[in-house]
Amino acid sequence: MAELRHQGKVAVITGATEGIGYAIAERLGKEGAKVVISSRKQKNVDQAVNNLRSQGIEVLGRICHVGKREHREAVIEDAVSNYGGIDILVSNAAVNPIYGRMLKVTTEGVWDKIFDVNVKASFFLIKSALPYMKNRSGASITLISSISGYSPDNLFGVYCVSKTAMLGLAKNLALELAKYGIRVNCLSPGLIKTQLSKQCLRTIAIPNISFIFRYGLPEDCGKIVSFLASKDAAFITGESIVASGGQVSRL
Structure with missing residues (x-):
């Protein structure tokens, strides 16, 4: 049985009906948090909510396209109206609508979509949640960046740049939000x-990306986010934990 180190806390996780986001919600829920999850499709939300509830996790779900202000604010309102505030915020939703070299991305629309969802939406989600996180003991925010924020990749250059931006966003927000007790x-x-x-898994061999000879699992990420949101990480802010199986990360 998981340690209940998030008992009584309220966690909001975007992009949380599958993959990394779902694993984060599951881990936080198993450790006692009430979780509010979201993604773009109602059927995915319903399925994830049912799966989490079957494990005894208290959860609410809502459709949310994080690029839309009214959707972001509705998720925050759900958490506040049902649970009274927010202790843990995880911005996980992201897109990568194009693969290929960055100089071959010829439309501004692709850049706009990636940065609107991956970067700008994270900032405004946090801004909407801030009034309900201020001065709550142990409040924390985790942004999901990527090893690709450190290491360029010819398959998805624009996405890489957006994930580098997330590292800078975390450092600047850590500075500004420290006065409110938020890491x-x-x-x-x-x-x-x-x-x-999926595209990467078809083209990259395990020995080229991991010292420990396996791909990462969503559950690996859930454990780390749970740690970052816990008292065990009370002196960690403005940082990035790289979970890459040993793949080198350098800025």
């Missing part, structure tokens, strides 16, 4: 077996 950190996963990484 801000990043998790930067390596190659994790998810829907988003």
